[in-house]
Amino acid sequence: MGWGLKLELKGITKRFGSLVANDHIDLVVQPGQVHSLLGENGAGKSTLMNVLYGLYEPTEGQILVDDKPVTFDGPGDAMAAGIGMVHQHFMLVPVFTVAENVALGNEATKAAGMLNLDDTRARIREISDQYGFQVDPDAVIEDLPVGVQQRVEIIKALVRDAEVLILDEPTAVLTPKETDELLGIMGQLKADGKAIVFISHKLREVKAVSDIITVIRRGKVVGDAPPSASTTELAEMMVGRAVSLTLNKAAAQPGEETFTVSDLTVLSATGQRVVDGLSFGIARGEIMAVAGVQGNGQTELTEAILGLQDHVSGSIRLEGHELVGKKVKDIIEAGVGFVPEDRSVEGLVGTFSVAENLILNRYDQPPFARGLAMKPAVINKNAEQYIAEFDVRTQSAEAAAGTLSGGNQQKVVMARELSRPLKLFIASQPTRGVDVGSIEFLHKRIVAERDVGTPVLIVSTELDEVLELADRIAVLYQGRLMGIVPAGTSRGELGLMMAGMNAEEAQAQQAQVEAEQTDVEGGEA
Amino acid sequence: MSTATATEPQQGSAPTDVVRNWKTPVILAVLSVLSLLVFAIGAPDNSVTFRLSATNDALVLPDIVLSAVVTGWVTAILMLAAAVWSFQLVRSGRKVPGWLVTVFAVLFIVAFLTWVVGSARTPNVALYGLLAGSFTLAVPLIFGSLSGVLCERSGVVNIAIEGQLLFGAFSAAVAGSLSGNAFVGLAAAAIGGVLVSAVLAVFSIKYIVNQVIVGVVLNVLVSGLTGFLFSTVLSSDPAKWNSPPRLPIISIPVLSDIPVLGPILFEQSVVGYLMYIALAVIYVGLFHTKWGLRTRAVGEHPKAADTLGVKVNRMRFMNVLLAGVVAGFGGAFFTLVLVSSFGRDMTAGQGYIALAALIFGRWNPLGAFFAALLFGFATNLQYVLSALGSTVPNQFLAMLPYVVTIFAVAGLVGRARPPAASGVPYIKG
Numbered sequence: 042m043g044w045g046l047k048l049e050l051k052g053i054t055k056r057f058g059s060l061v062a063n064d065h066i067d068l069v070v071q072p073g074q075v076h077s078l079l080g081e082n083g084a085g086k087s088t089l090m091n092v093l094y095g096l097y098e099p100t101e102g103q104i105l106v107d108d109k110p111v112t113f114d115g116p117g118d119a120m121a122a123g124i125g126m127v128h129q130h131f132m133l134v135p136v137f138t139v140a141e142n143v144a145l146g147n148e149a150t151k152a153a154g155m156l157n158l159d160d161t162r163a164r165i166r167e168i169s170d171q172y173g174f175q176v177d178p179d180a181v182i183e184d185l186p187v188g189v190q191q192r193v194e195i196i197k198a199l200v201r202d203a204e205v206l207i208l209d210e211p212t213a214v215l216t217p218k219e220t221d222e223l224l225g226i227m228g229q230l231k232a233d234g235k236a237i238v239f240i241s242h243k244l245r246e247v248k249a250v251s252d253i254i255t256v257i258r259r260g261k262v263v264g265d266a267p268p269s270a271s272t273t274e275l276a277e278m279m280v281g282r283a284v285s286l287t288l289n290k291a292a293a294q295p296g297e298e299t300f301t302v303s304d305l306t307v308l309s310a311t312g313q314r315v316v317d318g319l320s321f322g323i324a325r326g327e328i329m330a331v332a333g334v335q336g337n338g339q340t341e342l343t344e345a346i347l348g349l350q351d352h353v354s355g356s357i358r359l360e361g362h363e364l365v366g367k368k369v370k371d372i373i374e375a376g377v378g379f380v381p382e383d384r385s386v387e388g389l390v391g392t393f394s395v396a397e398n399l400i401l402n403r404y405d406q407p408p409f410a411r412g413l414a415m416k417p418a419v420i421n422k423n424a425e426q427y428i429a430e431f432d433v434r435t436q437s438a439e440a441a442a443g444t445l446s447g448g449n450q451q452k453v454v455m456a457r458e459l460s461r462p463l464k465l466f467i468a469s470q471p472t473r474g475v476d477v478g479s480i481e482f483l484h485k486r487i488v489a490e491r492d493v494g495t496p497v498l499i500v501s502t503e504l505d506e507v508l509e510l511a512d513r514i515a516v517l518y519q520g521r522l523m524g525i526v527p528a529g530t531s532r533g534e535l536g537l538m539m540a541g542m543n544a545e546e547a548q549a550q551q552a553q554v555e556a557e558q559t560d561v562e563g564g565e566a
Numbered sequence: 567m568s569t570a571t572a573t574e575p576q577q578g579s580a581p582t583d584v585v586r587n588w589k590t591p592v593i594l595a596v597l598s599v600l601s602l603l604v605f606a607i608g609a610p611d612n613s614v615t616f617r618l619s620a621t622n623d624a625l626v627l628p629d630i631v632l633s634a635v636v637t638g639w640v641t642a643i644l645m646l647a648a649a650v651w652s653f654q655l656v657r658s659g660r661k662v663p664g665w666l667v668t669v670f671a672v673l674f675i676v677a678f679l680t681w682v683v684g685s686a687r688t689p690n691v692a693l694y695g696l697l698a699g700s701f702t703l704a705v706p707l708i709f710g711s712l713s714g715v716l717c718e719r720s721g722v723v724n725i726a727i728e729g730q731l732l733f734g735a736f737s738a739a740v741a742g743s744l745s746g747n748a749f750v751g752l753a754a755a756a757i758g759g760v761l762v763s764a765v766l767a768v769f770s771i772k773y774i775v776n777q778v779i780v781g782v783v784l785n786v787l788v789s790g791l792t793g794f795l796f797s798t799v800l801s802s803d804p805a806k807w808n809s810p811p812r813l814p815i816i817s818i819p820v821l822s823d824i825p826v827l828g829p830i831l832f833e834q835s836v837v838g839y840l841m842y843i844a845l846a847v848i849y850v851g852l853f854h855t856k857w858g859l860r861t862r863a864v865g866e867h868p869k870a871a872d873t874l875g876v877k878v879n880r881m882r883f884m885n886v887l888l889a890g891v892v893a894g895f896g897g898a899f900f901t902l903v904l905v906s907s908f909g910r911d912m913t914a915g916q917g918y919i920a921l922a923a924l925i926f927g928r929w930n931p932l933g934a935f936f937a938a939l940l941f942g943f944a945t946n947l948q949y950v951l952s953a954l955g956s957t958v959p960n961q962f963l964a965m966l967p968y969v970v971t972i973f974a975v976a977g978l979v980g981r982a983r984p985p986a987a988s989g990v991p992y993i994k995g
């Protein structure tokens with residue numbers, strides 16, 4: 042184990058066909074530093090790191106380790122050179138134990154190739170104790186919470202004596218508390234002389250943990266910034282123009298409560314209560330945002346409203362009509378607009394044209410159809426209108442929706458769902474994987490829908506987004522409602538609720554924490 | 567006021583409710599009513615003899631003699647009781663326990679055997695022969711399933727088991743005949759199996775052709791090729807091309823004298839003993855060696871394996887080739903043990919049954935072994951029954967193994983979880 046490793050990227054260019062994902066990128070990562078790579082989705086951060094980790098071969102450019110040029114033929118070479126990576130989507134075999142995952146590719150063996158997992162277990166315990174990970178080597182990965190799985194990924198790198206750790210969007214899947222713990226772990230690793238490359242688009246985290254920030258936009262390095270740079274400066278570097286990070290929305294004018302959910306319970310196929318006795322209502326002209334870590338029943342809640350779930354009990358009423366037990370098509374026709382969480386799988390048909398995708402919810406109704414025949418001229422005219430209105434960047438209305446960028450795809454979905462008068466609008470992860478410029482636009486459209494008097498239900502795992510949009514916030518934990526709190530509730534309090542505390546307890550604990558450290562977190566946010 | 571403000575925060579997993587699943591009670595009910603109608607009301611007025619040992623065995627166990635009517639009624643009533651109880655269990659929100667299903671299955675088999683043997687012209691059956699024959703017939707199925715285990719665990723769907731078996735059988739017959747040595751035939755069978763595997767591997771791993779289609783096409787290709795060579799070359803001079811010597815049957819001293827089980831387990835050909843070795847090696851290899859860990863990793867999450875420096879496609883290639891060796895041995899069983907000549911399409915769909923055994927055995931070598939035994943039993947029962955002169959038409963008896971297969975795979979497996987990346991080609995980047 043050496044003490045530290047200096048890593049240098051010189052003029053790295055990576056092309057995929059005509060697309061230039063990385064354009065002459067220079068980067069120097071010093072040992073004992075947290076070096077953040079800040080950029081929007083699609084800016085080329087992950088591509089760059091995959092080049093560095095030997096998963097992609099660079100089209101041009103050089104990688105230097107301790108000033109010596111190296112070429113990586115695969116991740117094996119990168120690991121041998123002391124580079125470890127924690128991928129955004131964990132590279133863990135779900136049915137294997139922690140020890141098996143850590144051993145894989147680096148197995149200790151006895152005679153005749155028999156596995157010797159005892160050595161691996163010992164190493165895991167050693168590292169786990171050193172950093173306070175609390176990881177059981179014999180636990181099966183799929184039974185572990187995401188935060189622990191991530192630690193297993195870090196252990197995988199450390200067992201291989203990694204001196205440079207690449208963390209690719211590591212906080213995307215974590216609760217605020219887990220995020221804080223991870224930032225703490227990064228501090229410890231840094232103190233041990235490791236170099237850490239932290240990839241993120243979350244300004245607050247980047248500022249909190251970095252020693253130096255490199256901003257990437259459209260495959261190019263825009264420049265470096267110190268962590269003391271303001272969020273607006275960083276956002277401007279990242280997007281390339283001034284952006285307003287706060288949405289100026291008027292106060293809600295809630296009207297009559299036309300959408301009510303009472304005692305809603307949804308069972309999974311195996312009998313788990315994935316949604317457990319939820320009751321809430323949304324008024325006309327109000328945005329209710331559901332906060333929670335991914336996988337706490339949000340998906341099932343929205344799908345139950347839309348009639349996509351099987352084992353549903355309780356009641357969902359929209360303007361006095363019961364929705365439970367109705368067919369999906371009837372629910373849609375009753376005036377429910379729905380933006381699903383995964384646009385590429387559920388929101389769009391990637392091989393259909395933009396114009397066709399824009400009428401998926403009304404394709405069989407006039408004016409788009411007469412009898413069995415569709416009317417292409419009307420469909421195209423409709424498409425032109427929405428492409429202009431939502432500023433969808435597409436070559437034409439005939440282009441396949443799958444060829445559009447994430448933000449533009451999301452605009453197509455949103456345009457379709459908002460293209461008719463609604464009695465309820467549901468949007469799940471409305472801006473996931475969408476560039477900052479489009480986020481601003483999509484948020485404004487959501488607020489506009491509220492302002493015409495539609496009850497709006499937003500589900501988001503991004504606390505920033507929840508705080509941005511919500512008039513009231515409902516927090517879900519393991520399918521249960523931890524409470525409904527007003528829009529101005531603090532991050533800390535929401536974080537505690539997202540980890541399973543009810544509203545009153547969270548408020549009490551947060552007040553106590555704030556009393557203890559009055560001046561530490563005050564300036565930020 | 568929301569309901570949740572009063573709820574205590576809880577750690578651990580979410581509470582579960584039971585999703586009532588009526589499948590099991592309904593199946594049990596249908597089967598028990600069927601038993602009542604056929605095996606009890608329709609019972610032959612006969613007594614049925616099950617012989618446990620041959621007269622020349624070292625230790626002779628007494629015969630079991632049952633009255634068909636009494637057995638039919640007793641089992642039918644017990645089965646009905648089990649069905650009613652399972653209904654009540656499900657209604658009260660509980661699961662039907664596995665042991666109840668097992669007891670039910672045993673009762674059903676006893677009732678069926680008693681009825682079907684009782685209605686035969688000679689209501690007397692050698693149970694030891696039935697079991698020994700089942701085991702023998704299961705040998706190629708076990709090899710086939712193990713071949714499937716190797717492929718699927720590494721992420722390649724192997725529909726071509728049938729083709730591997732058939733080509734193994736063909737190669738063994740030809741090489742055995744030409745050399746006059748059964749062991750040369752055995753080696754040739756392994757090579758034949760590997761050839762089929764190599765085509766499967768190249769097309770499914772390198773050229774990323776749909777694996778199911780490649781498999782099916784390979785089966786048709788092997789069937790056509792061996793059929794053509796059989797009718798042109800092999801039939802022209804059977805003495806030269808198609809009369810391989812048989813592999814000798816080796817009795818293991820002492821062990822083979824154990825009553826009932828001894829002759830079944832320890833009087834095997836070399837292929838039979840190879841099957842034990844293959845089973846043990848693959849089981850231990852898969853779960854306790856470096857090779858096995860990597861094999862399972864590339865079958866579950868190839869990208870994870872790749873990021874750790876495991877060569878995914880090379881791993882898959884090696885496994886598919888190894889699977890060819892295993893299936894080839896299974897093919898040799900047909901021409902070097904069962905009969906001593908090759909016949910057109912002589913594997914007769916056994917490869918597909920092996921595939922079913924693999925799924926029924928939940929992609930586990932031991933599970934596949936027991937599933938193959940079950941299918942072997944069904945096949946042998948069919949032979950034994952027609953020999954006894956059963957009143958059930960032959961065509962129906964011939965369906966038996968396949969009916970068992972469908973019930974086993976569709977009804978009893980439940981939600982088996984195949985290797986996550988099985989059938990998914992790995993493309994880097």
